[in-house]
Amino acid sequence: MAALIKKKRLSVLVAVIILLAFSFNLQPVTVEATSTGGLGPVTPKDTIYQIITDRFYDGDPSNNIPPGFDPTLFDGTGSDLKLYQGGDWKGIIEKIPYLKEMGITAVWISAPYANRDTVIEDYHPDGSVDRWTSFHGYHARNYFATNKHFGEMQDFIALRDALHSxxxxxxxxxxxxxxxxxxxxxLNYQPEDGRLYEPDKDENGNYVFDSNGNPVDYNGDGIVENLLADPHNDIHGFFHGLGDRGDDNTRFGYRHKDLGSLADYSQENSVVVEYLEKAAIFWKSKGIDGIRHDATLHMNPAFVQGFKDAIDSAPGGPITHFGEFFIGRPDPKYEEYRTFPDRTGVNNLDFEYYRAATNTFGYFSETMKDFGEMMIKTSNDYIYENQAVTFIDNHDVTRFRYIQPNDKPYHAALAVLMTSRGTPNIYYGTEQYLYPADASDIAGRMFMQTSTSFDQTTTAYKLIRKLSDLRRSNEAVAYGTTEILYSTDDVLVFKRQFYDKQVIVAVNRQPDRSFAVPDLKTTLPVGTYQDVLEGLLYGKSMTVVEENGQHKIKGFTLSGGEVNVWAYNPSLGTEIPRIGNVISTMGRPGNLVYIYGTGLGGNVTVKFDTTPAQVVSNSDEMITAVVPNTPGIKSITVIKGNYTSNSFRYHVLSGDLVQVIVKVNASTEWGQNIHIVGNLPELGGWDPAMSTEAMMCPNYPEWFLPVSVPMGTTFEFKFIKKDSNGNVIWESGENRIFTSPNTSTGTVDTPVYNWRY
Known part of the structure; x- marks a missing residue:
């Protein structure tokens, strides 16, 4: 009888599942589905506009309080910024004309997937309690479902299509x-949340969605998700579980311990790697053009490198990657920060630029000469200087308007941002002069709908439009190099140049004082150059004359707050190829690579050092090519007839990367660190100068370091000691040999080796 009852229950369950399949049009899918395709990666010709989705515009009030959500956690008036306000994807769609007219060519939105949706309570010694929500999108819960406060998957697709069109x-x-x-x-570290979920799976292990792409109850248990990982019962080792970082400023501390008690993923665990790669590829398949990676300072670079490459290797080609490597100024992590893009392929939000800009134009604690020196130093330090995403404020820092309430230096900072090296990012509302109640980041996360009228006549709005147009039309801004022509405490004149194309920017940060600028040498042709801003910031024309065989910009006076932008934009012709930018800067053989510049059309050959690459398509401004099988750091050039272009650095990976966590017991002298060097390009190709970063040593004398190597590969390596002066000591004996995992998301620990003296 018991068996019969079980069979009847099973039959009913099957019938329910069949009924659900007809009702919801279930579609078992794998996340490796073909990408719908985007507009292409964000490039230095673009102007990014950062939107905290909940804080922009409410286009659909019906999703303000989703089913099961505590209505007391919704505000909607902009009064309590710790709560949800109602901004959503339909609201962004409604304001696309506003964005387009401003010259915005890319938007960066909050994480689109499901976040923790319960109250977060902070207790204070006086007995008061702050109630928070995860409106910002940084408390992940289920990467394969949308944040219902923003909309369903069909709303996300509608946003994508509206933006792209x-x-x-x-x-x-x-x-x-x-x-x-x-x-x-x-509250004495009492247990809270941190749990992670995934959708129902079918019999083949594929996630199941309805025809719109939303998870459904496939297994008939009344819910549309299943618990994947729980930091309070972490049976699969999904989390590091080492507690708060606190004041631990070691690399081990900020990479492996919790950031603000947020449950820290163990990115050395193959289960974690597989889940996160699937999640990112899932969203790539929805047609996005780029990813801003949160908290890259706190992540394992070996994971980041493989993660980024897995995303770019999925259908759809490479997309833009930049991340939040948060540093101060000065900061002992600067060297790690500046080399992060070259080590991982993920560029940085440019905190060095931000610190200098706010100090120079906001607090006036640094001079314009200091700012110019920063631009030259970082241009030399950054390998991909024009791919760094520059900004003067964002969601993690004080709004610039709070720092600088005076319009003139405020506008000057915006003008310099839009014309400097890098790819500019405008924080939502900056063009509307949003002024927060205090200097905190939460105060700056204002609800734009209740704080502004989306005025398209503000000076800042018009300034962004004019300089966005210039960035797209004159390659000197997007691809050029920087030269300081003149600088004092309060005045800066700098040049951006890409071959014969030039843009010269002259800025006076002082609102009420005028300064005379002397004659300046120039290579510009003789003539008169009009201010691109058409006097918006009090600018005027500039004259170039020839005196004694030398071209000079005639001396001029900058009035208070004056900004001039003078442009020279001759045609470079189509005969000579010139490279301005390459995306991605790192990838495995067989991946696509996009080469941007001028003169790239017609019959061209692309080479990685001396190895030819297959050209898929090309036009005067862009080449799509296939990365050849020639691992290592290479120089891309374009050959056209008798002309060879300038070169651009590219890191060809040895294959599909996996992690090997290498361990060794070794004693060191003060100032020495242990590094790994081996026969693979990822391990430096036996060149100590190209070895891995220093291994970490939380439990001296045992050192460890996750490294990226191609899967299923037997490789050779040795340990070396380096000191701060670059002196190298090799361990003795034969080369060590190890074989990496043969699955694409695999990870493995080596034995704990002993240093060989």
């Missing part, structure tokens, strides 16, 4: 460092 690229925030807060630091 208006020539605007779509970048999403993506958190691969942590889930949500798993213990409450304000």
């Amino acid at each position: 208006n020539g605007i690229k779509l970048v999403i925030d993506f958190v691969s460092n942590h889930s949500s807060r798993w213990q409450n630091p304000t």
Whole structure:
């Protein structure tokens, strides 16, 4: 009888599943599905506009309080910025004309997937309690479902299509460092949340969605998700579980311990790697154009390198990657920060630029001469200087308007941002002079709908439009190099140049004082140059004359707050190829690579050093090519007839990367560190100068370091000691040999080796 009852229950369950399949049009899918395709990666010709989705515009009030959500956690008036306000994807769609008219060509939105949706309570010594929500999108819960406050998957697709049809690229925030807060630091670290979920799976292990792409209850248990990982019962080792970082400023501390009690993923665990790669590829398949990676400072670079390459290797070609490597100024992590893009392929939000800009134009604690020196130093230090995403404020820092309430230096900072090296990012509302109640980041996350009228006549709005147009039309801004022509405490004149194309910017940050600028040498042709801003910031024309065989910009006076932008934009012709930018800068053989510049059309040959690459398509401004099988750091050139272009650095990976966590016991002298060098390009090709970063040593004398190597590969390596002066000591004996995992998301630990003296 018991068996009969079980059979009847099973039959009923099958019938329910069949009925659900007809009702919801279930579609078992794999996340490797073909990408719908985007507009292409964000390039230095673009102007990015950062939107905290909940804080922009409410286009659909019906999703303000989703089913099961505590209505007391919704505000909607902009009064309590710790709560949800109602901004959503339909609201962004409604304001696309506003964005397009401003010259915005890419938007960066909050993480689109499901976040923790319960109250977060912070307790204070006086007995008061702050109630927070995860409106910002940085408390991941389920990467394969949408944040219902923003809309369903069909709403996300509608946003993508609306943006793309208006020539605007779509970048999403993506958190691969942590889930949500798993213990409450304000309540003696009592257990909280941090749990991670996934959709129902079919019999083949594929996630199941309805025809619109939303998860459904496939297994008939009344819910549309299943618990994947729980930091309070971490049976699969999904989380590091080492507690808060606190004041631990070691690399081990900020990479492996919790950031603000957020449950920190163990990115050395193959289960974690597989899940996060699937999640990112899932969103890539929805047609996004880029990912802003959260908290890259706190992530394992070996994971980041493989993660980024897995995304770019999925259908759809490479997309833009930049991340939040948060540093101060000065900061002992600067060297790690500046080399991160070259080591991982993920560029940086340019905190060095931000610090200098706010100090120079906001606090006036640094001079314009200091700012110019920063631009030259970082141009030399950054390998991909024009791919760094520059900004003067964002969601993690004080709004610039709070720092600088005077319009003239405020506008000067914006003008310099839009014409400097890098790819500019405008924080939502900067063009509307949003002024927060205080200097905190939460105060700056204002609800734009209740704080502004989306005025398209502000000076800042018009300034962004004019300089966005210039950035797209004159390659000197997007691809050029920087030269300081003149600088004092309060005045800066700098030049951006790409071959014969030039843009010269002259800025006076002082609002009420005028300064005379002397004659300046120039290579510009003789003539008169009009201010691109057409006097918007009090600018005027500039004259170039020839005196004694030398071309000079005649001396001029900058009035208070005056900004001039003078442009020379001759045609470079189509005969000579010139490279301005390459995306991505790192990839495995067989991946696509996009080469941007001028003169790239017609019959061209692309080479990685001396190895030819297959050209898929090309036009005067862009080449799509296939990365050849020639691992290592290579120089890309374009050959056209008798002309060879300038070169651009590219890192050809040895294959599909996996992680090997290398361990060794070794004693060192003060100032020495242990590094790994081996026969693979990823291990330096036996060149000590190209070895891995220093291994970490939380438990001296045992050192460890996750490294990226191609899967299923037997490789050779040795340990070396380096000191701060670059002196190298090799361990003795034969080369060590190890074989990497043969699955694409595999990870493995080596034995704990002993240093051989």
